[in-house]
Each structure stands twice: as structure tokens, then as C-alpha cells.
Amino acid sequence: MENTNHHNQHDEVHISSYRDHWRTLLTLLLLTLVTIVISVFGANLKALSVATALLIATVKVVVVAYYFMHLKYDKKLYTWLVLLVAILFAAFTILTATEYFNR
Amino acid sequence: MSSVSTNLNFFEAKKGIFSWIFSVDHKRIALLYLYSLITFFLVGVTLGLLMRYELLNPGKDLVEAKTYNQIFTLHGVIMIFLFIIPSIPAVFGNFFLPIMLGTDDVSFPRLNLLSWWVYVVGALMALSTLVFGDGPADTGWTFYAPYSVKTGTNVTMSVLAAFVLGFSSILTGLNFIVTIHRLRAPGMTFLKMPLFAWSLYATSWIQLLATPIVGITLLMIAAERLLGVGLFDPSIGGDPILYQHLFWIYSHPAVYIMALPAFGVISEMLPTFSQRTIFGYKAIAFSSLAIAFVGYFIWGHHMFTSGMSGTARFIFSILTFLVAIPTAIKVFNWVATLYKGSINVQPPLLYTLAFIFQFMIGGFTGLVLGALATDIHLHDTYFVVGHFHYVMFGGTGFAFFGALHYWYPKIWGRMYNIKVANVAFTIFFIGFNMLYFPMLIAGLMGMPRRYYDYLPEFHLPNMISTYGSWVLATGLIIMLSNLVAGFFGKKPKVGRNPWNGITLEWQTLSPPPVQNFDRMPVLPQNGPYDFDHKPVIEE
Numbered sequence A: 001m002e003n004t005n006h007h008n009q010h011d012e013v014h015i016s017s018y019r020d021h022w023r024t025l026l027t028l029l030l031l032t033l034v035t036i037v038i039s040v041f042g043a044n045l046k047a048l049s050v051a052t053a054l055l056i057a058t059v060k061v062v063v064v065a066y067y068f069m070h071l072k073y074d075k076k077l078y079t080w081l082v083l084l085v086a087i088l089f090a091a092f093t094i095l096t097a098t099e100y101f102n103r
Numbered sequence B: 001m002s003s004v005s006t007n008l009n010f011f012e013a014k015k016g017i018f019s020w021i022f023s024v025d026h027k028r029i030a031l032l033y034l035y036s037l038i039t040f041f042l043v044g045v046t047l048g049l050l051m052r053y054e055l056l057n058p059g060k061d062l063v064e065a066k067t068y069n070q071i072f073t074l075h076g077v078i079m080i081f082l083f084i085i086p087s088i089p090a091v092f093g094n095f096f097l098p099i100m101l102g103t104d105d106v107s108f109p110r111l112n113l114l115s116w117w118v119y120v121v122g123a124l125m126a127l128s129t130l131v132f133g134d135g136p137a138d139t140g141w142t143f144y145a146p147y148s149v150k151t152g153t154n155v156t157m158s159v160l161a162a163f164v165l166g167f168s169s170i171l172t173g174l175n176f177i178v179t180i181h182r183l184r185a186p187g188m189t190f191l192k193m194p195l196f197a198w199s200l201y202a203t204s205w206i207q208l209l210a211t212p213i214v215g216i217t218l219l220m221i222a223a224e225r226l227l228g229v230g231l232f233d234p235s236i237g238g239d240p241i242l243y244q245h246l247f248w249i250y251s252h253p254a255v256y257i258m259a260l261p262a263f264g265v266i267s268e269m270l271p272t273f274s275q276r277t278i279f280g281y282k283a284i285a286f287s288s289l290a291i292a293f294v295g296y297f298i299w300g301h302h303m304f305t306s307g308m309s310g311t312a313r314f315i316f317s318i319l320t321f322l323v324a325i326p327t328a329i330k331v332f333n334w335v336a337t338l339y340k341g342s343i344n345v346q347p348p349l350l351y352t353l354a355f356i357f358q359f360m361i362g363g364f365t366g367l368v369l370g371a372l373a374t375d376i377h378l379h380d381t382y383f384v385v386g387h388f389h390y391v392m393f394g395g396t397g398f399a400f401f402g403a404l405h406y407w408y409p410k411i412w413g414r415m416y417n418i419k420v421a422n423v424a425f426t427i428f429f430i431g432f433n434m435l436y437f438p439m440l441i442a443g444l445m446g447m448p449r450r451y452y453d454y455l456p457e458f459h460l461p462n463m464i465s466t467y468g469s470w471v472l473a474t475g476l477i478i479m480l481s482n483l484v485a486g487f488f489g490k491k492p493k494v495g496r497n498p499w500n501g502i503t504l505e506w507q508t509l510s511p512p513p514v515q516n517f518d519r520m521p522v523l524p525q526n527g528p529y530d531f532d533h534k535p536v537i538e539e
Helices: A003-009 A018-040 A048-068 A076-101 B026-054 B065-084 B087-101 B109-128 B155-182 B195-227 B240-274 B281-297 B310-338 B347-370 B372-378 B382-412 B418-445 B456-488
Strands: none
Touching (some): A076 B195, A076 B240, A076 B281, A076 B310, B026 B065, B026 B087, B065 B155, B087 B155, B087 B240, B087 B382, B109 B155, B155 B195, B240 B382, B281 B310, B347 B382, B347 B418
């Protein structure tokens, strides 16, 4: 079918360099190390410990999506679609927390 | 269409059972889903008939209370997870989305086959609870904690089955999103797509984004049962309302996984049987997205009486009323499409009109439940059961059977007996309303849902309802027999376009060839429902 591949013919192909892959991997390993250091070696964050872990995990998600999953090189539309997921997650959390703290 | 080497239809192309169960052709996968779904639907109907028989009179008629609880749970699990959630997308979406977009398959055909296999595994897991362990779960299809954590019945396997079925749903949604973005025919912009494709697009986003939430929630139930982790059971530090939040964050949007494809089907059938362009194309298309979006934020209305905070109740009630707006936009546009149309009354149109009538009753009773004051009175009564079945069965179920009658000649290349189809519809319609309308009355009178026994004052509505279930079953048997007879009967084969439709599936052969089109499809000039400039297609 000619029309099936119509869109694909006009897409630009991006091949990431090894250098980018290594940088991404090192960033992820570093962030994992930070998480371990904070939890095992006892930075006394108390109420902020969950928030800190989530923050680090979120940064890792962004790095993976941006480089490994090619969001950086793709159309902006896909970045918006991923942001939509983040907005939905925030909405679920805020609505549930509103309920919990007003109980 | 230079690469098309054969016009053999997809039935004739390959023979043998393995050519079906390992096929990556979207049309064959659609039919695999259809046969599986109808089988499970009939199991669900049988369980429903058993429930209704038990409720014919107060006291025991047929089964013990515990068995009754297990029957209604299995009825819910089968009908929700095995029938209504996959129904229209998995069958008609799989079959017709690529054809309507003018392409030869979905983006990931192998993933498509995998989703059917995952569905079959999930279904077998759900049904295995009948024979293994302590019998099917007795919690209701919602698996509410803490009871689901404590009951001795086979909850773990049931929730794992629902978890596995979720993957099938996610894979189908993912496939459709990519197909719609990547494989539309040249010239078919988003605003020239048929409305069925729009509805599948909105549905797929919900499948993709909401289903993982119920997946993890059900795993948490399993973790609590098997490892004793205190998540939902207050006696070990859990919060049962948290379970309800997590469950409904998925399960309310899931209502739109069930309803939105039905809206798409209705938006296809109305222009065909009115022979005019659909009224308010953009409004219908964008209202699908609006319903999908707003539908994410209204789950709390299932929990008004469960100890949720007053502030949250107020917020969720307002948000619930908001979702009625895009839904009403659709209904007004459908009715306006009929106005001054050249109406051709055929079985699919009858199902369409019944859909609008019954879906309106389902919608309005939904508003009654979405209002805080009335919900306090009606929550957990038969009013909710009536409302839910008017939306899901009177709406999506009727749209499913309407779609089956509409696309039947395209799928199998033959026509069923129209007169018998009309008679079957009439019996089905009467039976449906006899079965479910008395539930609304019984609920208003105060009859609680899920009860095995009831007080004598509820006898009359229950009796009418049970008689209605028998009428409904009669209509269903006639309808399905007629469709099967049409396939095996001696009626001549139909042409490309027996209903005089306009979307691309009506330009190809019936049944379609393996690669969907025998010649290049022609898009109508001004959008998908431009009946004034309909392309002339020779047989």
C-alpha cells in the first residue's frame, strides 16, 4: 500500500551518538547513587524524604524520556502529550489529597 | 494501489485454525475478538438470568446467599472486563479503523495479535475461579477493601485476571493512537477523519493512561492478601477509602472506555440512515475529547457516602455535572442530524434510536446520582443498578448490536433477514425496558442493591424485572440466530455498499480483500460525511 508509508517517508531519522547514551547512563547511575546515599546513610529529611525520592525519580524519568526515548528529537506534540500525563497525575494527587486533608 | 496482487477476501486467503489464531490481519483479529466476546457475553447473560430468577420471589428460589454473591460478582467481572470494555474497540475498531483511515492494517499488527492472546489468558484466569480454590470472588466487581482482603473466596485470582486483561486494553489503545497519528490516507487530516475514529482516539487515551492505575491497585489487593501489607485494611494501618479512590480513578474513566466508542458508532449510523451530513461534526469530535478529559476528574461521585470529606464531595459533584455538557452536545447533534434527513428505517437505525432513548434515561438518572442530596437517598439501591444498565447495556450494548447489524454485510458479504431482525429488535427493546425500568422504581422505593432477599413490598418490580429478563433473552436468541442464519443461508451476496454509506469501508469489496482495498479509496471533497459530493464507486 503506497499510502501506508506516506508519513514515514517524510520523517527525519535521528540516530543518537554513543556519547549521548553514555552521558545519560552516567546521569541515571549518579541519581541512583544519590537516592541510596540519602536513604541508607541517613540524611534526616523526615517529612521531605518521600518528596525527595519522588523528585529524584522524576528527574530520572525526564532524562530517560528525553534522551533514551528520543522526545528531544521528536515533534513538540509528543512532549505535550507526555506533559498531559504529568498534569493528570498531579490532578489525581491534588484531588485525593484535598479529600484526605479535609476529612 | 500497485502492490495489491490479489482480491481474495480475508476469509479465503488462508485456511485452517492456525491461520486464524496466529493471524496478524486486523480483520481476523477483530473476528477472534467477536467470537470470544459473544461467548463470554452469553456466559454473563446466563449468570444474569440466574440472578433474576433468584429474585423472582422473596426468599430462596434457586441458590444460597453465598452463591448468589458469587454469581453477581462473576456476572459483573465478565460483563465489564471481558465484554463491554473491549467490545466495540476490539471488534469494530480493529476491523474498521484501518479501513476507514484508508490503510492496510494497524501500526503494530503483532502487538494486536498479542493483545487478543493476553485477553484470552485473562479470561481463562477469570473463569478458572469457578473450578479452583474456594470458588469465585463474592465481593462485587469493584473488589472493595477491606472485605476483598479478608474473604476466603478466590479474590487473588480474580484481581490478577483483571490485571492481565488491563494489558490487553492498553495494547489496543496504544495501537490505535499510533495508527491514527501515523497511517491516515493522504489528504485525511484529523478534521476529515470519520467520527468513529475520533471516538476511538479519545477512548484509546483513556485506555493508555487510566488502566495502569487499576492494574497497580489490584496488585496492591493481592499484596495485602498474600503478604499482609497494610494498605487498605484499617486493622493493619490501611485506608479503605484510599482503595476506593484508586479503583475509581480508573473505573470512572473506564465508563467512557465503554461509552465513547458507542458514541462513535452512533455517529456513523445516523448519517448513513439519514442520508445527510452529520450535524455539528467538530462539536461531536471535540466533545469526545472533552468527555475523555473531564471524565478523569469525577471519580469521587462513586464515594459520596463512603466517609469522604465534605469539601471533596462538593468538588466532585460540580465536576460531575460538567461532564453532562459535552454528552448533551452529542445528543443534540444526533437528533439534529435526523431533522430533514431522508430517513431509511433499517435495523441498525432502530438500535441507534433505542440507544439515544435509553442512553438519555441512563444519563438523566446519572445526574440524579451526581447530586449530593439525592445520592444520599439512592446510593447502593437498585436505582444505581438500573442507571448503570441503562447506560452500559441500553447504551453501549445496543450500539454494539446496532454496529453488528450495520457492518454485518461488509464483514461477511451477506445480508441477514431484515424482517426477523426488526422483530428481534422489538422483543429485545421491550425486554430490556421491562428488565431495567422496574429497578429504578425499586431503588426509589428503597430496595438495596446486592441483596439476596427482599421485603414483600418490593415483589412487584422484581417480578416484572425477572419476566423482562426472559423477554430480553428471547429477543437475543432470535437476533443471534438470525445473524448466524444470514451467514449460512442462501441469500445472494451483497455489493460494496448496501446501506448507501459514505465512509471508506463502503468503497471496498464485501468482505474486504486481505489488503483492505482493491482500488485506491477516494475521499469525499468536504469531510467524511459530504453526501452532496459522494464519490461514485462502481461495483
